Amino acid sequence: xKVFLTGSTGxxxxxVARAYAAAGAELRLLTRKTSRLAAIEGIxxxxxxxxxxxxxxxxxALAGCDALVHVAADYRLWVRDPKQMYAxxxxxxxxxxxxxxxxxxxxxxYTSSVATMGFKMDGSIVDEETPVSLDEMIGPYKRSKxxxxxxAIKAARAGQHVMILNPTTPIGAGDAKPTPTGRIVVDFLNxxxxxxxxxxxxxxxxxxxxxxxxxxxxxxxxxxxxILGGENLTLKQILDRMSAITGLPSPTMKVPHAVALAFxxxxxxITGRLLGKEPRATVEExxxxxxxxxxxxxxxxxxxxxxxxxxxxxxRAAIEWFLANGYAPALASMPPSEAR
Numbered sequence: 001x002k003v004f005l006t007g008s009t010g011x012x013x014x015x016v017a018r019a020y021a022a023a024g025a026e027l028r029l030l031t032r033k034t035s036r037l038a039a040i041e042g043i044x045x046x047x048x049x050x051x052x053x054x055x056x057x058x059x060x061a062l063a064g065c066d067a068l069v070h071v072a073a074d075y076r077l078w079v080r081d082p083k084q085m086y087a088x089x090x091x092x093x094x095x096x097x098x099x100x101x102x103x104x105x106x107x108x109x110y111t112s113s114v115a116t117m118g119f120k121m122d123g124s125i126v127d128e129e130t131p132v133s134l135d136e137m138i139g140p141y142k143r144s145k146x147x148x149x150x151x152a153i154k155a156a157r158a159g160q161h162v163m164i165l166n167p168t169t170p171i172g173a174g175d176a177k178p179t180p181t182g183r184i185v186v187d188f189l190n191x192x193x194x195x196x197x198x199x200x201x202x203x204x205x206x207x208x209x210x211x212x213x214x215x216x217x218x219x220x221x222x223x224x225x226x227i228l229g230g231e232n233l234t235l236k237q238i239l240d241r242m243s244a245i246t247g248l249p250s251p252t253m254k255v256p257h258a259v260a261l262a263f264x265x266x267x268x269x270i271t272g273r274l275l276g277k278e279p280r281a282t283v284e285e286x287x288x289x290x291x292x293x294x295x296x297x298x299x300x301x302x303x304x305x306x307x308x309x310x311x312x313x314x315x316r317a318a319i320e321w322f323l324a325n326g327y328a329p330a331l332a333s334m335p336p337s338e339a340r
Contacts, residue, residue, distance in 0.1 A: 001217075004065045004105070005045075006030040006052065006096070007072030011175045011182070012111065012167065014039035015210035016071055021045065023214050028061050030072065039174060052092030053084070055099060062103040067217055070096055071111040073148075075141065075179060082140035089144035094151040097160065107161045109216045110152040114168040114202065114227060114295055115142045123200060123292030125232065128166075128225045128299055149225070156223025163216040165209075168229035168295055172206035172314045173321035184235075185318050188242050189328030195253040196235050200292035203238065204230035205314035208307055212300065220303050231311045232294040238315075245316050247335055 003020055007013030008029035017040055020027060027045030031037065037047070048061040052072060062068065074088040093110070100108055118132030137143040149164060156162040175182035181201070187193045209228050220226060233241075236254075243250035300306035316337060322328055 001067060002026040002028070002065045003067045003069055004028045004030070004048075004058075004062050005069045005071065007070070007111070008043075008045075009035040009037060009039045010071065010075075011039075011177065011179055012170050012206060012209060013071040014174055015172070015206050016069060016111075016213045017043050017045070019207075019210040019214050020069070025214075028065065030058070030061065036176070039176060052088045052096065055092055055095035058096065059099050059103065062099050062105055065103070065105050067107045067109070068096070068100045068105050069109045069111075069213055069217075071213070073111070073113075073145065079140060082144075085140050086144050086147075089141075090147045090151065093148040097151065097155045097162065101155075101160055107163070107217050108152075108155075109163045109165060109213055110149075111213070112149040112152070112164050112166045112225065113142075113145045114166050114229065114293065116146045116149050116166065116225070117227070117293075117295060119291040119293050121291055123294055125294045125296050127296045128227060153223055153225075161222050163220050163222055164225050165212060165216055166225050166227045167209045168202035168204045168227065168293070168297075170206040170209050171203050171311060171318050173317040174206075175318060175321070176325075178322075178327070182318065182322070184238070185242065185315075186322055186327045188239060188248065189246070189319065189322060191248070193239065193251055195251050195255045196239060197255050198234070198236075200232060200234045200294055201238065202229040202232050202293060202295045203311040203315070204228055204297075205309045205311065207314070208309055212304055212306055215304050219305070226300050226304065227295050227297050228300050228306060229295045229297040230308055230314075233311070234292075241312065241315060242319065245312075245319055245335065246331060247333065248331075 003025045005017055008017045009031050021043050029040055029045045029047050030050055031047055032051055050058045074085045079085050117126050118130040119126055134146055137146045152162050152164050169181045178186055212228050239250045297306055297308055
């Protein structure tokens with residue numbers, strides 16, 4: 001099976017690439033001119049240079065492929081120019097699906113996000129059937145992913161075989177950028193997490209997310225969303241678990257959302273807009289944190305054989321990887337692993 005994979009040098013994409021390689025797939029790996037290739041080192045495959053914002057240039061790479069696995073996305077919670085995010089996430093997805101149809105690519109796996117789900121303020125657990133609309137999407141990342149997902153659903157309804165996967169918050173080794181979730185871990189390791197807000201996330205082992213990308217080519221229902229999640233945890237519970245793994249203290253001060261919003265506004269204005277650097281906190285992040293992003297993966301368990309794994313091993317793997325790669329000072333010692 002010949003697979004064209006976008007986002008191969010990213011956190012999730014590199015794990016997906018290794019999962020397909022282990023399954024014996026012949027890979028074409030999309031990279032950008034500026035991509036660091038360390039994440040795909042040792043993976044057998046043809047490296048293709050291109051850009052989702054110039055999709056027509058990818059036609060040749062799609063030719064002769066049996067499957068398209070579209071993992072790539074512009075994943076940032078702060079951008080100076082949101083137009084670039086919409087161009088990559090929405091226009092790029094729509095045009096890539098069109099090219100796949102025109103080149104006779106039989107199957108597509110599209111990596112969406114749990115961010116497109118209809119989360120509530122009360123922390124109730126949502127699933128694929130929870131009502132949601134574009135108006136509920138906060139910020140350009142969530143809006144662009146929701147719009148891109150609608151393009152995938154539209155293509156499937158028109159007859160294209162498009163499986164849609166919605167990972168929650170992947171965690172594990174190799175988050176080189178790092179993602180916004182990885183930054184939580186890095187900030188904790190660097191003792192830059194003095195307080196927390198009352199919010200919640202669903203953490204999922206990135207290796208299980210990657211495995212599902214292989215399984216999804218053969219199982220599941222095209223055109224339907226499928227959540228891939230793990231444990232539902234409050235931010236405080238996540239910080240406490242990192243404390244247990246590392247021996248570092250967990251913050252005890254809870255900050256009201258109003259205070260966090262004011263800090264984020266100041267940081268985004270000064271650091272982001274005036275200094276041109278990425279702020280440590282953004283207004284969008286704080287607004288998102290008002291909702292507990294708790295989700296159910298029952299559908300994926302039933303239809304795809306998905307496994308809801310305890311997050312301990314993935315969280316420890318992320319911590320060990322960040323420490324080994326210099327994202328934070330080495331620890332004098334770490335408590336022994338409690339393999340689960």
